[in-house]
Amino acid sequence: MKQIVKTITKKDFSSFVNSLINDRTYDVVGVVAKGKRYVFDTLSSAEELQLDYDVTILPPKKYYLPQTETLLKFSLEKPFEGKEIMNDTPRIIIGVHPYDIIALEQTDRHYLDQQQDNFYKKRRESTIIIGVDIKNVSERSFVASMKTNVTDSGFDLLLTDIGTNYAVTIGSEKGNKLLEKYAIVEDASSSDLKKIITVRNAVAKKYRQKVNIDKKNWSSLLVANYNHAIWEEHSDVCMECGSCTMVCPTCFCYDVKDNVSLNLKEGNRVRTWDGCLLKDFTKVGSGEVFREEVKERYRHRFFRKGNYLPERYGFVACVGCGRCGSACLPDIADPCNLINELGHFNSEEDTGKYFIKEETEVLEKGIIHVPRSATIKKIIPFNEIDTLFEIELDDKKPLGHKPGQFVEVSIFGYGEAPFGISTPPGDSPVFEIMVRQVGNVTKKLCLLQPGDKVGIRGPLGNGFDVKTFEGKTMLFTSGGTGMVPMRSLINHILDPKQRDKFKEVIILYGAKRPKEITFMDDVDRWKKVSNVQCELTVDRCEPSECWGGCTGLITALFPKIKADKIDSKNTIAVVIGPPVMYKYVIKCLQTLGVPDNNIYVSLERRMKCGVGKCGHCQMNGVYVCKEGPVFNYGKLKQLPEAFE
Amino acid sequence: MKQKPRVAVFDFADCEGCELQIANLEEEILDLISFVDIVSFREVMKEHSDSYDIAIVEGSIMRPMDEERLRGIRSHAKILIALGACATMGGVNKIRNQWMPEEVKKDVYGDANLKGNELFDVFQTKAINEVVPVDYYIFGCPIDRDEFKSVITAIALGKKPDIPRYPVCVECKKNENICQFELGAFCLGPITRAGCKAICPTHNSPCEGCRGLIKKQDTECVKEVLERYKLSYEDIRRRCTMYNYGRKECSYDE
Ligand SMILES: Cc1cc2nc3c(=O)[nH]c(=O)nc-3n(C[C@H](O)[C@H](O)[C@H](O)COP(=O)(O)OP(=O)(O)OC[C@H]3O[C@@H](n4cnc5c(N)ncnc54)[C@H](O)[C@@H]3O)c2cc1C
Ligand code: SF4
Ligand code: SF4
Ligand code: SF4
Ligand code: SF4
Ligand code: FES
Numbered sequence: 001m002k003q004i005v006k007t008i009t010k011k012d013f014s015s016f017v018n019s020l021i022n023d024r025t026y027d028v029v030g031v032v033a034k035g036k037r038y039v040f041d042t043l044s045s046a047e048e049l050q051l052d053y054d055v056t057i058l059p060p061k062k063y064y065l066p067q068t069e070t071l072l073k074f075s076l077e078k079p080f081e082g083k084e085i086m087n088d089t090p091r092i093i094i095g096v097h098p099y100d101i102i103a104l105e106q107t108d109r110h111y112l113d114q115q116q117d118n119f120y121k122k123r124r125e126s127t128i129i130i131g132v133d134i135k136n137v138s139e140r141s142f143v144a145s146m147k148t149n150v151t152d153s154g155f156d157l158l159l160t161d162i163g164t165n166y167a168v169t170i171g172s173e174k175g176n177k178l179l180e181k182y183a184i185v186e187d188a189s190s191s192d193l194k195k196i197i198t199v200r201n202a203v204a205k206k207y208r209q210k211v212n213i214d215k216k217n218w219s220s221l222l223v224a225n226y227n228h229a230i231w232e233e234h235s236d237v238c239m240e241c242g243s244c245t246m247v248c249p250t251c252f253c254y255d256v257k258d259n260v261s262l263n264l265k266e267g268n269r270v271r272t273w274d275g276c277l278l279k280d281f282t283k284v285g286s287g288e289v290f291r292e293e294v295k296e297r298y299r300h301r302f303f304r305k306g307n308y309l310p311e312r313y314g315f316v317a318c319v320g321c322g323r324c325g326s327a328c329l330p331d332i333a334d335p336c337n338l339i340n341e342l343g344h345f346n347s348e349e350d351t352g353k354y355f356i357k358e359e360t361e362v363l364e365k366g367i368i369h370v371p372r373s374a375t376i377k378k379i380i381p382f383n384e385i386d387t388l389f390e391i392e393l394d395d396k397k398p399l400g401h402k403p404g405q406f407v408e409v410s411i412f413g414y415g416e417a418p419f420g421i422s423t424p425p426g427d428s429p430v431f432e433i434m435v436r437q438v439g440n441v442t443k444k445l446c447l448l449q450p451g452d453k454v455g456i457r458g459p460l461g462n463g464f465d466v467k468t469f470e471g472k473t474m475l476f477t478s479g480g481t482g483m484v485p486m487r488s489l490i491n492h493i494l495d496p497k498q499r500d501k502f503k504e505v506i507i508l509y510g511a512k513r514p515k516e517i518t519f520m521d522d523v524d525r526w527k528k529v530s531n532v533q534c535e536l537t538v539d540r541c542e543p544s545e546c547w548g549g550c551t552g553l554i555t556a557l558f559p560k561i562k563a564d565k566i567d568s569k570n571t572i573a574v575v576i577g578p579p580v581m582y583k584y585v586i587k588c589l590q591t592l593g594v595p596d597n598n599i600y601v602s603l604e605r606r607m608k609c610g611v612g613k614c615g616h617c618q619m620n621g622v623y624v625c626k627e628g629p630v631f632n633y634g635k636l637k638q639l640p641e642a643f644e
Numbered sequence: 645m646k647q648k649p650r651v652a653v654f655d656f657a658d659c660e661g662c663e664l665q666i667a668n669l670e671e672e673i674l675d676l677i678s679f680v681d682i683v684s685f686r687e688v689m690k691e692h693s694d695s696y697d698i699a700i701v702e703g704s705i706m707r708p709m710d711e712e713r714l715r716g717i718r719s720h721a722k723i724l725i726a727l728g729a730c731a732t733m734g735g736v737n738k739i740r741n742q743w744m745p746e747e748v749k750k751d752v753y754g755d756a757n758l759k760g761n762e763l764f765d766v767f768q769t770k771a772i773n774e775v776v777p778v779d780y781y782i783f784g785c786p787i788d789r790d791e792f793k794s795v796i797t798a799i800a801l802g803k804k805p806d807i808p809r810y811p812v813c814v815e816c817k818k819n820e821n822i823c824q825f826e827l828g829a830f831c832l833g834p835i836t837r838a839g840c841k842a843i844c845p846t847h848n849s850p851c852e853g854c855r856g857l858i859k860k861q862d863t864e865c866v867k868e869v870l871e872r873y874k875l876s877y878e879d880i881r882r883r884c885t886m887y888n889y890g891r892k893e894c895s896y897d898e
Contacts, residue, residue: 035822058820067818237868239834239859242810246817257806260797263675273818278810327817329825329834329869413801440803447802 003152004176006185007165007192016183017046020092023182026128029063030094031056040093051095051159054138055321059100059249060093061107064123070268071119071256071369074412077265080373080394080453082412086119090126092178098151098158099143099319101131103249105154109313110252115611118369128174131155133196134203140322142209142336148319149207150200162195169196209325211336213343215316218306225342226299226640234338235298237330238277244301244324244333245275250309250317253281253615256608260413267413269369274615276300281616284606285417285438288579290619291641298332300618305335308621371410371455376448377430383515385437386481387446388422393429393456401425402463403489404602404630408610409433409445410455417441418607418625420485421459422519424492434484434518460610461629464489464574464600472572473503473565475594477585479510479554479577485602485629486576487519494529504565507534510554510577514538514547535560554581558588568593575633576602582643586633597634603642604629649800652684652696653727654717656703656710657737657769661786662728663687663702669789679800698723698799704730704737705770709762718776723799726772727792729785729854729887734771736785738889741768780805785854785887788840808838811858812851816842824850825873832883835859835866854887 008016021028021043030049032041038053040060075081096104104124111120134149143149151158156175160167167188170176179185213221245251255274260267274281277297282290291297309317318335325334332338378390391409393399399407401421410416419433437443448454466489474493478486493502507526511517517536527534535557536549550556554577573594575585582601589599605617605624612626619641622628636642653663667688669676676682683693699721705711718724729735740748745766749758758764772778782795791807798805808814812833816823824831824845831850833842837858844851859866861880870880884891 034820035827037822039820057822058817062820237865239811239813239865239869241813241834243813243817246814259794260801261675262669262672262793262797264679264797264800275814278814280809326826327823329823330865330872414803444802 004170005188005193005196006168006170006179007162007188008168008183008185009165012184013159013166014046016179017043017049017094019182020178021045025090027089027091028094029091040095043094049094051132051161052135053095054136055097055141055323057323058247059103059321059323060096061103061249061252063091063093063127064104064107064120065111065252065254065273068270068272069119070270072269073266074258074269075266076260076413080412080455082269082370082410082455084118084370086122088123088126090128091123092128092130094130094132096129096131096155097134097321098131099141099146099148099321100249101129101151101154102148103319103321104129106250106309106313106315106317106319107252109315110309111613113612115613117613128156128178129154130175131158131171133158133160133200135161135199137203137206137208138322138326140209140325140334140336141320142207142211142322143320144204144207145210145212145336146215146316146318146320149204160196160199162192162199165192167192167196209322209336211320212340215318218316218339219310221339221342222303222307225345226303228342228345230338230342230345231299232295234332235293235295238294238298238332239329240277240279240294240297241329242275242278243327243329245277246273247323247327249319249321249323250305251275252613254608254613255616256416256614258413258415269412271614276304276615276618282606284604285442290605290644296641301333302335302338303620304618306339308618311621368457371408371416371457374454374456376450376452376454379448379450382434382518386434386516386518387437388432388434388518389445390430390432391454391456394453396429398427398429399431399456399459401431401459401488403466403492404463404485405459405461406485406610406629407431407433407456407458408460408607409441410457411441411444411448412455414444415441416455416457416608418460418610420481420488420602420629422484422487424488424495434481436481457610461625462627462631464630466492469493469572470501471503472570472598473506473567475506475508475561475566475571475573475589477508477554477557477573477575477577477589479581480512480516481518482576482578482581482602483509483519486574487522489574490526491522494526494532499529503531503567503570505529505532506561506565507532508537508554508557508561509535510537510539510557512539514541514545514549517549533560533562533565553584555584555588558592561592566592569595569598571598573599574601575599579604579643595634596637597632599633601631601633601636602629603631648679648681649698650683650693650696651680651698651700652693652717652721653682653686653700654684654702655686656701656714656731657706658703658728658730660687660702662731662782662784665786665789666700666792669793672793676796694720696720698725700725700727701772702727702731704734705772705775706737706766707762708765708767711770711775714772714775723779724772724776725780725782725795725799726778727782728787729783729856731772732778732781732783733856733888733891734769734774735854735887737769738771738891739885741889742885744768781807783807783837783855784840788843790841791839809858810838812836812838812840812842812845812855814838815840816845816851818842819846821845821848825869830873830875830879830883832857832880834869835861852886853884857884857888857891 111117155171158169254271305318373394380388423432608614612623617624620639726732795805829850832853833851836853837855
């Protein structure tokens with residue numbers, strides 16, 4: 001599409017900006033000096049604007065995804081009250097460089113996908129971007145070699161300094177209206193148009209930082225070097241300071257916390273910038289840290305920019321602004337340097353390996369930050385740490401889940417935590433979860449009483465596609481709390497209405513101690529169903545404990561499977577348990593001859609948003625909360641981080 | 645109604661700046677006393693009681709008599725909170741641990757005869773947790789009021805307080821500061837626990853490490869950064885003396 005270009009004298013442009021400021025309809029922000037650097041800040045007059053800046057310390061993402069943002073306000077006194085709040089004034093941002101505009105378009109792809117983030121969306125809609133072509137090149141920027149130095153979309157207006165005038169490219173109707181209302185412009189002449197090109201070309205030649213590998217080849221270059229020594233060499237001097245992610249226009253992971261006012265009466269659920277270089281990013285309640293080594297976290301950031309997001313969305317998620325390079329004290333964060341260095345080692349052979357998974361269809365459109373109100377109906381303790389909760393949605397609508405899906409349970413003031421749903425699908429608004437006490441939310445849940453309110457988001461994630469299991473022998477192996485989602489699936493399959501759709505059912509179930517064997521009533525019931533073999537084991541058992549089953553690891557149960565019952569090619573194996581369990585159980589299954597594509601697993605990672613936004617649950621390029629927690633092992637096994 | 649928990653505030657060797665931060669909560673103090681009874685707080689009230697559930701202790705331990713008093717406090721309190729750099733890690737009071745107590749005394753008081761005066765019977769400075777177990781730490785010199793509130797509300801709600809374990813740089817970057825290193829200064833932010841909202845670099849002075857180091861001074865990355873900025877191990881050792889003398893790495897995690 002051919003864009004309309006106008007010109008405005010610099011003097012008239014200043015008046016234009018001043019009239020925008022004086023109008024007070026908008027919060028007018030622009031690039032201003034901060035010492036020898038530049039930042040986006042609210043303008044009090046056009047004189048403050050520094051449109052010939054090189055780069056700002058932080059990108060304009062701070063206006064769309066602020067450093068700290070209140071998602072909802074809640075009351076600790078009322079049984080259940082949580083409200084989404086958002087009261088931003090419309091904003092005009094003046095002076096955004098093309099690479100930052102492109103970074104915002106990339107962020108749109110993530111935040112405005114099937115599950116739109118309302119806060120981000122509203123800000124995007126109520127903000128007008130007046131971009132400006134780059135005039136001065138920042139020392140670390142390599143945008144020219146990334147072809148992100150110019151853009152023809154993503155702005156409402158775009159200025160180019162062509163001498164005494166600015167050329168103004170109109171990018172949207174909103175931009176056009178703004179000009180009509182506030183500015184005196186003229187049509188650009190053909191020589192003005194030529195000047196735009198000349199100016200852009202001249203600036204493009206000034207870049208000293210250049211990436212030597214075309215960005216479309218980053219992905220295969222990285223994959224080929226996943227295990228290269230470079231990750232360790234560089235990360236040896238990483239301070240784990242997170243600066244590289246904080247300053248990046250294409251980093252958008254966040255943490256969520258509940259803050260409570262000092263009177264203990266109300267509070268806010270806020271999200272804040274988080275970064276994958278920080279160790280606690282993946283830490284779960286039990287103390288386990290995924291990507292524990294600095295090397296893994298350091299590599300993750302480059303893979304996210306150069307492989308995971310490109311394979312998912314089709315663009316390299318680095319726009320070459322160079323901010324990370326100048327922010328990193330040991331100077332190891334700059335993708336330009338890293339890719340160039342990797343380029344020396346390796347041809348960009350395509351290994352055919354990609355560490356992502358196709359996006360799955362989601363049930364709910366739009367992220368709902370406010371959970372649905374629900375009431376605890378029944379609380380049944382299994383042992384000192386495991387408790388079963390029966391929960392009813394207050395809107396009396398069915399939860400509408402598949403086996404294997406999970407819900408985020410909220411207690412205002414304490415936070416949110418994901419739990420597998422342990423009841424089979426159905427029309428009831430009542431469902432069950434089992435909670436093991438490890439931290440803030442789980443401990444508080446166990447102090448609640450029947451009648452107390454909790455918040456529910458979900459069902460979330462990708463569950464089991466039970467239809468595809470029909471006509472097969474089913475082999476279930478579960479350890480510890482893995483029985484929670486497994487029970488949903490088993491009860492669904494053993495439902496008399498369904499039972500004859502499946503062949504033999506074999507259930508192997510292990511726990512650490514006899515008292516940690518949960519759902520004993522179900523186990524007893526399953527044992528009575530025809531063509532069901534159910535075997536239990538515990539790791540260890542004190543003489544004082546009463547236990548009739550086996551002792552030993554879960555793998556010890558495999559020899560008990562009656563060989564004649566297993567038609568391995570026609571068996572679907574489902575494995576859910578603690579991370580350490582998978583490797584061993586999958587070996588047993590392979591020995592039995594079950595094909596990898598017939599094996600399904602459900603994985604656990606740290607979660608916050610539950611909808612593929614906050615970044616916490618990633619393993620390689622996969623969001624466990626969205627594309628999982630249920631995965632086909634045949635497809636998953638190529639992800640190095642899945643069973644690390 | 646359930647009886648409110650009783651809170652007492654105590655101070656040892658310190659400047660009382662952290663207590664002042666609490667006193668400066670002003671109207672919010674009213675919120676605080678809606679769920680706790682403050683039974684002892686020398687800086688703001690005359691009354692004192694020995695019956696309390698929660699002791700908030702400020703300051704470092706310098707003398708046998710301090711130790712004794714602190715043990716007494718610990719025995720009364722169900723929960724003991726160390727408040728501020730002096731209490732949590734010794735802080736500036738540990739600067740003098742570079743020398744023996746006798747030398748220090750001689751330097752300060754000359755030849756005055758202090759024998760037998762227990763007020764001057766000092767040993768090497770100790771943080772609170774070198775004498776008694778501590779349940780919660782509120783770091784900083786002085787403490788950050790918002791963090792104080794968040795720790796107190798967390799304790800009241802039965803949550804684990806959310807104390808950052810990442811460095812000051814994270815907050816500093818969020819504040820969009822020009823890095824002190826870029827300005828030619830030497831900042832301890834990259835190895836210091838965040839939580840202060842990077843107040844020092846935000847006001848254009850480098851971090852002094854008052855919330856405690858979270859990385860050793862001799863790790864590879866620190867050496868690398870020192871070298872890049874033409875600083876020596878001696879430089880960082882000296883810088884860390886201000887708040888972190890004798891402490892290589894924060895030992896309070898988990
Ligand atoms: C898909 C899935 C299903 C799960 N099903 C169950 C279940 O059925 N029963 C059960 O007892 N536990 C289950 N867990 C683990 C449970 O979510 C954590 O134990 C819980 O989040 C700990 O929260 P906390 O606030 O008590 O602990 P804290 O240590 O205080 O954790 C703080 C926050 O970190 C995140 N987090 C911590 N640990 C985990 C974790 N293991 N997984 C994800 N996020 C975490 C949460 O956002 C949590 O609120 C499941 C986890 C996942 C990912
Ligand atoms: S990775 Fe670095 S160079 Fe690339 S967009 Fe982010 S901050 Fe800029
Ligand atoms: S900015 Fe550099 S030192 Fe800091 S976390 Fe990133 S790579 Fe590591
Ligand atoms: S000024 Fe200090 S705290 Fe801030 S980024 Fe630089 S080193 Fe980190
Ligand atoms: S910036 Fe450093 S010295 Fe300043 S308050 Fe924070 S931790 Fe203390
Ligand atoms: S992306 Fe937020 S939990 Fe998965």
